[in-house]
Amino acid sequence: MSIRHQLGRLRQEILCAFGRRLVDLGDLGPIITFTFDDFPRSALTTGGAIIERFGGRATFYVSMGLMGTSNDLGEQFRFIDLTSAVERGHEVGTHSFSHLSARRTPTGKFLADVSHCEKALRDALGVKSSGDFAYPYGEASLSMKRKLGPRVGSSRGTCGGFNGPDVDLNLLRANKLCGGIDQAEAAKRLILENERRRSWLIFYSHDVSSNPSRFGCTPALLEAVVSFSAGRHVRMTTVAEVVAGMLCKKNNGFFSPPCRTHDDGEPD
DSSP: OOHHHHHHHHHHHHHHHSSOEEEEOTTOOSEEEEEEEEOBHHIIIIIIHHHHHTTOOOEEEEOGGGTTOEETTEEBOOHHHHHHHHHTTOEEEEOOSSOOOTTTSOHHHHHHHHHHHHHHHHHHHSSOOOSEEEOGGGOOOHHHHHHHGGGSSEEEOOOOSOBOSEEETTSBOOEEOOBSGGGHHHHHHHHHHHHHHTOEEEEEEOOBSSSOOTTOBOHHHHHHHHHHHHHTTOEEOOHHHHHHHHHOOEETTEEOOOOOOEEOOOOO
């Protein structure tokens, strides 16, 4: 392992250790969420269809500035994909309007871009987004965790691992699901460990195609992982649904006020 890789892992662990907004997962686990960033059309038309076939739903983090464009991930989402995702029971969260890095963008500009994305999505759909957010490039910072955290329902990064028993809503852990079928066994091991821990496992990817970008996966890999999860009778649902389940207790058909969360301190 290179020194650069070691430093990167250390940085991620520091990010995960401070500026936290913790809530108890309780008895919700084991649970799995599939998420897609940006999002390319194939994430919904191919990826979403696979997940639906096995009874699950996914979370799509959208950068509204990418709507109707194409890039190395392929054709990006169209307006009709936003409405289709919602109608089919998926979650649409935000990913900043211009796909900016939180580490390389001034704080005020980044927060404004996140708000711009929320407004653009609200104007497009006529309703607010789910309130859940994912950091573009997975690039969070301690100061941004503190400042953005209270403004959104949850923030997801790209730090690997499992969420629970305490879940940090300011930086949900997520594991990449990229490449071809040769990556299936590693994903299955994560699923089995998540089952043992009774925790919350989040996967993230981008495009879903037979010839994916280095940030995406093949339909064969996604189907292998989703079908394995279904075979283990693990619930596959959205970030929003898990967060709602953690924050609310259902009593006699009504939801009680959110349970209290607490913030951890962080170095100055």
